Amino acid sequence: MTEDPDRPASYREPRQARSAATLARVLLAAEEIAVSVGLEEMTIAGVAERAGVSVGTIYRRFEDKEQLITALSERMLERREEYVAERLRTADPSLDGVLDAYAHALLQSFADSSSLFPELLRTRGSRSLERGSRTITKIHRLLLEAAAPYTAQIRRSEPQAALDTVARAVLGACFHNSVRPDPATGEAARRRYADELSDMAIAYLLTPDRRRTTA
Helix, strand or coil: CCCCCCCCCCCCCCCCHHHHHHHHHHHHHHHHHHHHHCCCCCCHHHHHHHHCCCHHHHHHHCCCHHHHHHHHHHHHHHHHHHHHHHHHHCCCCCHHHHHHHHHHHHHHHHHCCCCHHHHHHHHHCHHHHHHHHHHHHHHHHHHHHHHHHHHHHCCCCCHHHHHHHHHHHHHHHHHHHHHCCCCCCCHHHHHHHHHHHHHHHHHHHCCCCCCCCCC
16 A cells, blocks of 8 residues: 555554553643744754653654654644543533533633644644544534434524534634634633633524525
């Protein structure tokens, strides 16, 4: 099989708990440095020093900095998928509760390392866009599944399409907040903004269509 030359080879996944813990430390150090100084300024040596491991330890796992960044992107996206899934699992069992959990989880996940997301997308090109789109699809599905028991409460003529619109709108608002020059920062401001997004979504879902399509 011929590999895609634009796709970096997968890094070596750890098989032992100790190796997994070391990898987690390395990726956390890489994320902290990337957030602080940017991906271009991040170095293998700097990551090794911050993680408390040797440079050789990192090179035994990753061929180069590009592979490290690929692993960092993957881990960040996986962690956000897990966070949103957990918030939806523990949401209040109601349509309001699900939308509240979704808005708050998304805003918080984008707020963490918010400056890094745009840089990852910008510098990694189509690979990051493809991986990011898979995360968006998964988070989208998580909302639809969590809201499924309450679709009878939705007053739009097409409840599933309305939920789809809500999922896209809230996700877009949270991403926009992470890249705008004056984002909602601080716990209180983020909570208020997430509440407003949730209120907006609920108001839309509980409002009958103003325009009726004709066959």
